[in-house]
Amino acid sequence: xxxxxxxxxxxxxxxxxQNLPYGVFKPGPGSSPRPGVAIGDYVLDLSELxxxxxxxxxxxxxxxxxxxxxxNKFVSLGRPAWKEARATLQKLLSANEPTLRDNTALKxxxxxxxxxxxxxxxVAIGDYxxxFSSLHHTRNCGILFRGPQNPVLENxxxxxxxxxxxxxxxxxxxxxxxxxxxxGPPAGSSTPYFGSSLKLDFELExxxxxxxxxxxxxxxxxNEAADHIFGLVLMNDWSARDIQAWEYVPLGPFLxxxxxTTISPWIVTLEALEPFATDAPKQDPPPLPYxxxxxxxxxxxxLEVRIKPAEQNNxxxxxxxxxxxxYWTLTQQLAHHTVNGCNLRPGDLLGTGTISGPEPDSLGCLxxxxxxxxxxxxxxxxTRKFLEDGDxxxxxxxxxxxxxxxxxxxxSGKVVPSPP
Amino acid sequence: xxxxxxxxxxxxxxxxxQNLPYGVFKPGPGSSPRPGVAIGDYVLDLSELxxxxxxxxxxxxxxxxxxxxxxNKFVSLGRPAWKEARATLQKLLSANEPTLRDNTALKxxxxxxxxxxxxxxxVAIGDYxxxFSSLHHTRNCGILFRGPQNPVLENxxxxxxxxxxxxxxxxxxxxxxxxxxxxGPPAGSSTPYFGSSLKLDFELExxxxxxxxxxxxxxxxxNEAADHIFGLVLMNDWSARDIQAWEYVPLGPFLxxxxxTTISPWIVTLEALEPFATDAPKQDPPPLPYxxxxxxxxxxxxLEVRIKPAEQNNxxxxxxxxxxxxYWTLTQQLAHHTVNGCNLRPGDLLGTGTISGPEPDSLGCLxxxxxxxxxxxxxxxxTRKFLEDGDxxxxxxxxxxxxxxxxxxxxSGKVVPSPP
Numbered sequence: 001x002x003x004x005x006x007x008x009x010x011x012x013x014x015x016x017x018q019n020l021p022y023g024v025f026k027p028g029p030g031s032s033p034r035p036g037v038a039i040g041d042y043v044l045d046l047s048e049l050x051x052x053x054x055x056x057x058x059x060x061x062x063x064x065x066x067x068x069x070x071x072n073k074f075v076s077l078g079r080p081a082w083k084e085a086r087a088t089l090q091k092l093l094s095a096n097e098p099t100l101r102d103n104t105a106l107k108x109x110x111x112x113x114x115x116x117x118x119x120x121x122x123v124a125i126g127d128y129x130x131x132f133s134s135l136h137h138t139r140n141c142g143i144l145f146r147g148p149q150n151p152v153l154e155n156x157x158x159x160x161x162x163x164x165x166x167x168x169x170x171x172x173x174x175x176x177x178x179x180x181x182x183x184g185p186p187a188g189s190s191t192p193y194f195g196s197s198l199k200l201d202f203e204l205e206x207x208x209x210x211x212x213x214x215x216x217x218x219x220x221x222x223n224e225a226a227d228h229i230f231g232l233v234l235m236n237d238w239s240a241r242d243i244q245a246w247e248y249v250p251l252g253p254f255l256x257x258x259x260x261t262t263i264s265p266w267i268v269t270l271e272a273l274e275p276f277a278t279d280a281p282k283q284d285p286p287p288l289p290y291x292x293x294x295x296x297x298x299x300x301x302x303l304e305v306r307i308k309p310a311e312q313n314n315x316x317x318x319x320x321x322x323x324x325x326x327y328w329t330l331t332q333q334l335a336h337h338t339v340n341g342c343n344l345r346p347g348d349l350l351g352t353g354t355i356s357g358p359e360p361d362s363l364g365c366l367x368x369x370x371x372x373x374x375x376x377x378x379x380x381x382x383t384r385k386f387l388e389d390g391d392x393x394x395x396x397x398x399x400x401x402x403x404x405x406x407x408x409x410x411x412s413g414k415v416v417p418s419p420p
Numbered sequence: 421x422x423x424x425x426x427x428x429x430x431x432x433x434x435x436x437x438q439n440l441p442y443g444v445f446k447p448g449p450g451s452s453p454r455p456g457v458a459i460g461d462y463v464l465d466l467s468e469l470x471x472x473x474x475x476x477x478x479x480x481x482x483x484x485x486x487x488x489x490x491x492n493k494f495v496s497l498g499r500p501a502w503k504e505a506r507a508t509l510q511k512l513l514s515a516n517e518p519t520l521r522d523n524t525a526l527k528x529x530x531x532x533x534x535x536x537x538x539x540x541x542x543v544a545i546g547d548y549x550x551x552f553s554s555l556h557h558t559r560n561c562g563i564l565f566r567g568p569q570n571p572v573l574e575n576x577x578x579x580x581x582x583x584x585x586x587x588x589x590x591x592x593x594x595x596x597x598x599x600x601x602x603x604g605p606p607a608g609s610s611t612p613y614f615g616s617s618l619k620l621d622f623e624l625e626x627x628x629x630x631x632x633x634x635x636x637x638x639x640x641x642x643n644e645a646a647d648h649i650f651g652l653v654l655m656n657d658w659s660a661r662d663i664q665a666w667e668y669v670p671l672g673p674f675l676x677x678x679x680x681t682t683i684s685p686w687i688v689t690l691e692a693l694e695p696f697a698t699d700a701p702k703q704d705p706p707p708l709p710y711x712x713x714x715x716x717x718x719x720x721x722x723l724e725v726r727i728k729p730a731e732q733n734n735x736x737x738x739x740x741x742x743x744x745x746x747y748w749t750l751t752q753q754l755a756h757h758t759v760n761g762c763n764l765r766p767g768d769l770l771g772t773g774t775i776s777g778p779e780p781d782s783l784g785c786l787x788x789x790x791x792x793x794x795x796x797x798x799x800x801x802x803t804r805k806f807l808e809d810g811d812x813x814x815x816x817x818x819x820x821x822x823x824x825x826x827x828x829x830x831x832s833g834k835v836v837p838s839p840p
Contacts, residue, residue, distance in 0.1 A: 010801050026424070033620075041839050065519075080559075088825075124544075126587060126588055127586055127587050127588050132671060145670075153669060153670070154606075155603075155612075155666055155669070158603060158611075159603055159612075159667060161596075161667065161670075161671055161674075162670050163583070163584070163671035163674055164583070164584035164585060164586055164669065164674065164678070165584060166547055166549050166584055166762060167546060167547050167587070167769070168546055168636075168762070168764070168765050169636055169762055169763055170764050178636070178637035178761045180760035180761050181639070181759055181760055181761070182759055182760045183575075183578060183579055183708065186574075191578075191705070191708070192575075192578050192579075192708070193709070194708050194709075197760075207576045210785070213588075214678065215838065216588075216589055216591070216679075218839065219601070219839070236726075238487035240760070243760065246579075246670075247572060247575060247579060247581065248574055248670070248672075249575070250565075250573070250668070250669075250672070251552060251581055251582065251673065252583050252668075252669075252670070252671040252672020252673070253584050253585035253671065253672070254581075254583055254584065255707075255756075255757075255759070255760040255762065258584070258760070258762045259636075259761045259762050260636065260761075265567070288611070288612070288614050289604065289614075290614070320608070323508075332566060336673075336675075339601055339602055340600035340601060340602045340663065340675040340678070340679040341598045341601070341679045341680075341839075342586060342588070342589055342675065342679050343588045343589055343601050344588065345588050351614070353785045370534070381661075408524040417759075418760075419637065419638065419639070
């Protein structure tokens with residue numbers, strides 16, 4: 001019989017005892033940030049559990065990692081400590097275990113209704129890297145920007161292409177996104193366009209949160225890369241396509257991306273995702289030895305994007321995709337990132353790039369869905385080529401287990417107008 | 421008569437009382453990091469001065485900004501506090517002022533011989549951006565990579581092109597640089613090259629250290645941009661040209677750059693550089709209004725690059741350039757960076773890009789000096805197309821005043837072999 005918690009969890013909840021994703025929250029307006037895990041409609045306060053001495057395993061009993069304002073210290077401890085924490089939490093929350101279940105005062109302190117808390121960025125992000133690892137997305141963008149001949153460049157099949165993003169503008173789900181101003185391509189031979197972006201887009205991504213880092217000059221072996229990944233979040237890499245198109249040659253995306261990137265508040269661990277591992281697509285040509293892994297896997301995470309226009313009460317589903325569509329795996333991304341000696345630090349974020357699937361309704365951004373504004377998307381009667389002010393974009397991600405879900409909750413943001 | 425310190429300063433020193441650049445140091449192996457300023461051959465310990473109550477102005481007398489392990493808090497305070505600190509320090513160090521001069525015990529504690537201290541990164545760098553603002557460098561690279569027709573792309577004259585770099589691998593002058601491994605272009609139609617980079621290069625740059633930041637969604641006006649720049653450092657943006665050439669299309673430089681970036685330890689303030697301000701080059705086409713500044717200025721900083729091969733005792737001068745050659749100014753870079761609402765944080769680093777001058781001996785990297793390895797550079801009998809293991813690269817930067825210099829000291833690093 002499946003593991004069950006004494007905390008009541010609806011079968012449709014993303015947060016049963018099989019998940020236990022980590023986040024950072026404030027229980028009330030005046031309180032300090034602290035780590036927690038989601039369980040059903042509650043947040044379990046890990047600082048209170050730690051203060052009560054309930055992390056009694058050998059690695060965590062003397063650690064102050066849950067008394068920090070972010071998860072960086074905990075994620076830096078590595079997989080043995082993560083496994084110990086998960087075992088402790090699954091035991092404490094299980095239906096058969098009286099320690100927390102029967103201690104009303106402690107339960108009162110530790111279990112906070114999720115609708116009462118403020119969720120914060122779970123980690124301090126030192127560096128944020130964004131990959132470009134979906135073949136469908138890469139091919140579609142290549143066709144749109146360079147035409148149908150040779151839409152995927154030769155290097156793409158040899159290495160997980162990536163660029164550095166901006167860490168300062170990563171925000172937590174629920175934060176408004178100010179429409180960026182900037183330069184767009186000149187129409188004809190005149191001066192460039194300048195003003196609010198006319199082609200604001202979302203990008204459906206997920207991102208790895210780095211656990212233990214590596215020293216500068218010391219690459220991570222591909223078969224040890226999984227031990228450097230703590231877990232995953234949903235990510236919306238908001239993009240201004242007109243700004244991007246004009247600025248990105250030859251040094252890549254900059255102001256078209258760095259005005260805001262939204263992540264979901266709960267980091268779902270690789271341990272919780274393990275039952276949903278799938279074989280990664282076969283790679284042809286085969287990867288170079290430093291990218292060839294003994295087991296090459298993705299995870300079966302169903303992803304959905306909905307848009308809610310300001311004037312509507314309904315959300316319109318605009319795409320369904322899946323993390324399993326990635327061509328380059330999360331571990332290949334991490335190994336490639338360090339092969340030159342580049343150092344990762346605990347809490348760094350590695351985005352997958354837009355995750356598009358093979359079907360027309362599985363494309364991960366409006367650029368693809370509307371063919372760069374050549375056609376319109378219908379939203380309950382309203383139409384969109386790109387995002388309008390007031391639009392709210394909501395991502396969800398979820399794995400379907402046998403009678404339970406392991407989910408990511410939502411990653412959402414509303415577009416607000418540019419400053420005057 | 422020129423301002424003079426009671427601390428003896430050689431006329432060739434980069435650090436007279438007119439300069440007073442800020443850094444962070446450990447006075448001895450066991451001690452904690454603390455802010456200091458360079459004066460002649462000494463470092464003045466600002467934590468000791470602050471503890472002795474000698475910062476007695478209205479803005480700093482109750483601040484703990486000099487009791488921090490980095491300068492982020494001080495630089496966040498803004499220009500009025502910087503001016504107050506400079507006035508206090510120039511007074512305390514001046515030949516006529518007895519407070520410090522005649523207090524032997526305090527002097528003993530506060531003035532540490534520079535050759536005894538360990539210099540550290542002066543700021544915690546949240547995000548690092550690298551611009552591409554020298555027209556000479558841009559044109560030379562365009563000719564090498566795309567041929568002599570139209571070597572500078574249309575967007576370059578309209579906006580200061582930039583990309584995000586890696587903050588984690590920024591190191592202080594004197595740190596060894598491990599030669600990166602990685603993929604290079606395939607020779608013919610075979611698989612890509614993989615191994616130690618065969619085209620390791622330096623890039624002569626300077627970088628702005630951001631003072632007060634801006635809120636996400638709130639651009640900085642071009643005419644207020646200077647108040648967001650605390651000062652400048654020298655920077656070597658080490659580059660692996662073979663890795664870069666293979667990976668950079670379409671998302672820009674990544675592993676070809678992020679294995680290491682070296683900065684000089686002393687931040688020279690804009691106040692100290694003000695006497696060396698020069699008119700920036702006329703821009704044609706004229707900049708869009710958000711980049712049009714009332715006064716458009718560069719600084720006359722002479723820059724020199726020397727290489728010392730492992731087997732030689734001598735340094736060979738390989739280039740002489742100058743910060744005044746920049747096409748896009750430091751303030752235009754900063755205003756452009758925020759025009760879309762992107763937030764900067766105190767301590768962020770904005771690199772200028774390689775600073776090449778118009779002459780053949782003023783080119784800022786080996787890519788240009790050897791025309792991507794097509795010709796050899798002579799170093800006291802040795803020759804180089806790119807850097808070899810054991811090579812030490814030393815940058816210096818200096819402004820020549822009337823009877824004194826305002827300098828940056830050196831920014832150096834030695835290339836060590838790739839891991840096996």
